Amino acid sequence: MIGVFDSGIGGLTVLKELIKKMPGQDYIYLGDTAHVPYGNRSADVISKLTEQAVDFLFQQGAERVVVGCNTASAKALSMLENKYPEKIIGVIDPVTDYFSKSSYNSIGVIGTRATIGSDMYSRDINKMTPDKQVYSLATPLLVPLVEENFLSRPETESILRGYLDVLKLKKVDALILGCTHYPMMLDLIKKSMGVDCHVPNPAVIVAEAVATSWSLGSAGKLEGSRRYMVTDLTDNVQEIANRFLGHDINLEKVTL
Numbered sequence: 263m264i265g266v267f268d269s270g271i272g273g274l275t276v277l278k279e280l281i282k283k284m285p286g287q288d289y290i291y292l293g294d295t296a297h298v299p300y301g302n303r304s305a306d307v308i309s310k311l312t313e314q315a316v317d318f319l320f321q322q323g324a325e326r327v328v329v330g331c332n333t334a335s336a337k338a339l340s341m342l343e344n345k346y347p348e349k350i351i352g353v354i355d356p357v358t359d360y361f362s363k364s365s366y367n368s369i370g371v372i373g374t375r376a377t378i379g380s381d382m383y384s385r386d387i388n389k390m391t392p393d394k395q396v397y398s399l400a401t402p403l404l405v406p407l408v409e410e411n412f413l414s415r416p417e418t419e420s421i422l423r424g425y426l427d428v429l430k431l432k433k434v435d436a437l438i439l440g441c442t443h444y445p446m447m448l449d450l451i452k453k454s455m456g457v458d459c460h461v462p463n464p465a466v467i468v469a470e471a472v473a474t475s476w477s478l479g480s481a482g483k484l485e486g487s488r489r490y491m492v493t494d495l496t497d498n499v500q501e502i503a504n505r506f507l508g509h510d511i512n513l514e515k516v517t518l
């Protein structure tokens with residue numbers, strides 16, 4: 263069974279692509295909705311919350327865990343890799359690998375304050391490919407807009423324009439969505455950046471890397487089991503989760 267963790271519902275973007283890629287696997291999802299957003303918290307608190315959530319997924323029977331949250335991957339991955347060797351994959355390494363090998367030379371990155379402050383995307387890309395220009399931008403208002411279901415509101419488009427115009431001025435030829443919530447607004451982001459900027463869904467890149475790194479396939483089944491858990495359950499969270507996955511799911515409220 264594969265565990266997927268996020269601070270909220272953004273990790274569903276990763277889970278959705280994992281299910282598409284490996285439908286026969288069993289999945290267990292945990293969103294720490296009682297503490298979202300993590301992105302403006304200190305490294306110490308992010309690390310503690312993440313460890314507690316990942317421990318819980320292992321206790322619930324997960325054999326491996328995908329940390330489907332950039333903020334948690336930036337701040338807690340090395341600690342988790344030491345605690346659970348070979349059993350943890352974060353969302354940053356697969357994406358920095360992909361972009362280092364790509365032909366894009368001018369790359370924008372958006373994410374939470376914690377993720378951008380960690381500088382992991384630009385540092386890792388430039389470690390592998392020093393010639394690439396990486397421009398990082400913290401976009402802290404975007405997670406609440408997703409969590410509050412504001413995607414079809416005009417305010418969301420103007421906030422996006424306000425943020426992304428800075429990167430458009432740099433003429434980036436690709437944009438990294440360094441937060442697992444952002445693929446939920448992929449079309450809006452693409453529209454804001456214009457046709458000359460490539461904006462891949464990072465969840466697809468992560469799902470590919472998970473299948474390859476752990477040599478996972480369909481596990482001999484057509485469809486595995488799914489369990490969805492959150493630490494705080496509201497109608498809003500339920501509605502966004504159902505809408506994003508395209509079907510109604512049973513979200514369980516759990517206490518860690």
Ligand code: DGL
Pocket residue numbers: 268269270272273298299300301302330331332333334374377405440441442443
């Ligand atoms: N999905 C998380 C990430 O990828 C959300 C951030 C948050 O909790 O602030 O960073």
